[in-house]
Amino acid sequence: MKLVFATNNRHKLEEIRDILGDRFEIVSLSQIGCHEDIPExxxxxxxxxxxxxxxxxxxxxxxCFADDTGLEIEVLENRPGVYSARYAGPAKCSEDNVRKVLKEMEGKTNRKAQFRTVIALVMNGKEYCFEGKVLGEILTEQQGTAGFGYDPIFRPSGFTESFAQMEMKQKNGISHRGRAVEKLTEFLNKTVKDF
Structure with a gap:
């Protein structure tokens, strides 16, 4: 079964394909000729x-399915939240976003945070939404080089490594996106007969 994942983010695409395996053919926006900047x-x-x-x-x-993900930090009143990708400006630079969060978190003892993903699926004329979240904390400095976005400064609860220190399989097993995709996959497996 072919589904469009409304992204051109290579990292997100790799994560989703890794989670779904070969049961579904997941194509990106560029693969269907969509090079527009879809509004959010x-x-x-x-x-x-x-x-x-x-x-x-x-x-x-x-x-098609699309996701939106936000890092919600308790002491920052759940910022950056819906603005996570462009928190430091419209350039959507992950390094700048991370630096801004670390600056805002200087001297803060409450470092509780959560990543939350919502996946929306439009299929056969109907719309469905699936949510996943993972609790954790914001580190005082970047740790690890894997992953993307805020991964180097987010440590999930119960773990000693940041998301950026984990292998993809381990991260996908516990991540917000992984949990939302799991719900999407369960739904697709129940709903779609010929995939």
């Missing part, structure tokens, strides 16, 4: 994910 101008992760999935279905006709 809503105030919630769910609305942004739905906006992206609807855009692909309406413009290109493919069944």
């Amino acid at each position: 101008d809503h105030e919630t992760l769910q609305e942004n994910a739905l906006q992206k999935a609807r855009f692909v279905k309406e413009r290109y006709g493919y069944d």
Whole structure:
């Protein structure tokens, strides 16, 4: 079964393909000829994910799923949240975003945070949403070089390594995106007969 994943983020694509395995053919936006910057101008992760999935279905006709992910830090009143990708500015530079969070967290003793992902699926004329989250804390400095985004400064609860110190399989087994994709996969397996 072919599904469009509304992203051109190579890291996200690799993670999703790793989680879903070969049961589904996951294609990116560029593979369907979509090179537009799809708007994400809503105030919630769910609305942004739905906006992206609807855009692909309406413009290109493919069944599609899209995700929006936010890092929510308790002491920062759940910022950066829905603005995680562009927290330090419209360039969406991960290094700048990480630096900004570390600066804002200087001297803070409450370092509780969570990553939350919402996946929206538009398929067969219907819309579905799946959420995954993982609790953890913000480190005082970057640790590890794997992963992407805020992974080097986020340590999930119950672990001694940051997401950026974990192998992809280990991270996907516990991550927010992994948990949301698991729900998506369960749904697809129950719903789709010929995949």
